Amino acid sequence: MTESVSLNNIDEGDYQESNLADAIRATMKRDKKRFWAGDNISDYVKENDKKILIEEATRAFEGVLDTLLIDRETDPNSQGTARRLAKMYFNEIMAGRYDPAPDATAFPNDSEDRYEGMLVVRSELRSMCSHHHQPVSGVAYIGIIAAAKLIGLSKYTRIAQWCARRGTLQEELCNDIAREIMRATDSENIGVYIQAEHGCCTNRGIMAHSSLTQTTVLRGAFLTDPGTKKEFFDNIKLQQEFAPR
Ligand SMILES: [Zn+2]
Numbered sequence: 744m745t746e747s748v749s750l751n752n753i754d755e756g757d758y759q760e761s762n763l764a765d766a767i768r769a770t771m772k773r774d775k776k777r778f779w780a781g782d783n784i785s786d787y788v789k790e791n792d793k794k795i796l797i798e799e800a801t802r803a804f805e806g807v808l809d810t811l812l813i814d815r816e817t818d819p820n821s822q823g824t825a826r827r828l829a830k831m832y833f834n835e836i837m838a839g840r841y842d843p844a845p846d847a848t849a850f851p852n853d854s855e856d857r858y859e860g861m862l863v864v865r866s867e868l869r870s871m872c873s874h875h876h877q878p879v880s881g882v883a884y885i886g887i888i889a890a891a892k893l894i895g896l897s898k899y900t901r902i903a904q905w906c907a908r909r910g911t912l913q914e915e916l917c918n919d920i921a922r923e924i925m926r927a928t929d930s931e932n933i934g935v936y937i938q939a940e941h942g943c944c945t946n947r948g949i950m951a952h953s954s955l956t957q958t959t960v961l962r963g964a965f966l967t968d969p970g971t972k973k974e975f976f977d978n979i980k981l982q983q984e985f986a987p988r
Contacts, residue, residue: 763795780873780910781919784841793841796808800829820851836878839908845901847927849892858889863969864976865902865986872943873910881939881955882988883907883920886975888964890930902927913939917958925962932963934975 767787771778778784788796804825808815815821832842850859863886870879883903906919921935936959944954963970 769868797829801826804828839905846893846896852893864899866903868907870907875943877942884936886934888932917960921960935960
């Protein structure tokens with residue numbers, strides 16, 4: 744694989760890495776770019792790099808399966824597993840680390856009859872805990888007081904899912920969604936409430952099948968004005984009554 748390694752961001756004089764992941768990691772360290780499981784590193788991973796990284800991750804997952812003493816030569820169900828895992832990590836369950844932010848075209852909301860009320864959007868979430876790589880599934884309620892621009896309704900969910908498709912902690916995910924929605928809308932008044940089930944509590948550990956984790960992040964009026972906060976949680980209750988989950 745060494746010859747086909749692309750070195751987009753790499754100063755070849757400084758790093759003599761034998762694979763692309765090592766080279767990209769060295770560049771991020773040099774730039775002091777954080778690359779935790781919940782961080783987006785799309786500035787460092789170009790679209791063409793992904794193919795090579797999937798190839799490298801396939802080799803690495805083959806090593807893990809071998810160490811687990813799973814026969815990937817004769818077990819038909821395990822033959823393509825290393826590649827499936829590699830593709831799944833890059834293209835699905837951790838796609839939000841490698842893909843740039845979804846583009847959220849903003850529309851002006853500054854005419855005389857502009858919308859000034861609260862907007863509450865419910866977004867389905869699928870994520871993965873960064874401690875155990877177990878699935879996290881739930882919903883985020885995103886509340887916002889409309890500012891001078893508005894984004895399309897589906898964009899709230901796209902942004903939330905982009906933040907969720909990484910290795911996350913629910914507390915951090917709540918903060919990440921609030922920050923990215925503020926960035927996309929310029930609104931300073933945001934509330935994000937997430938309730939989710941964690942595979943690391945249901946599939947292992949305490950095996951608690953009904954466990955639900957709730958987190959809330961409030962900014963601006965959602966934090967300082969009790970009326971706004973109450974309206975947000977009343978809206979959430981109304982949504983849950985309308986379509987329980
Ligand atoms: Zn966990």
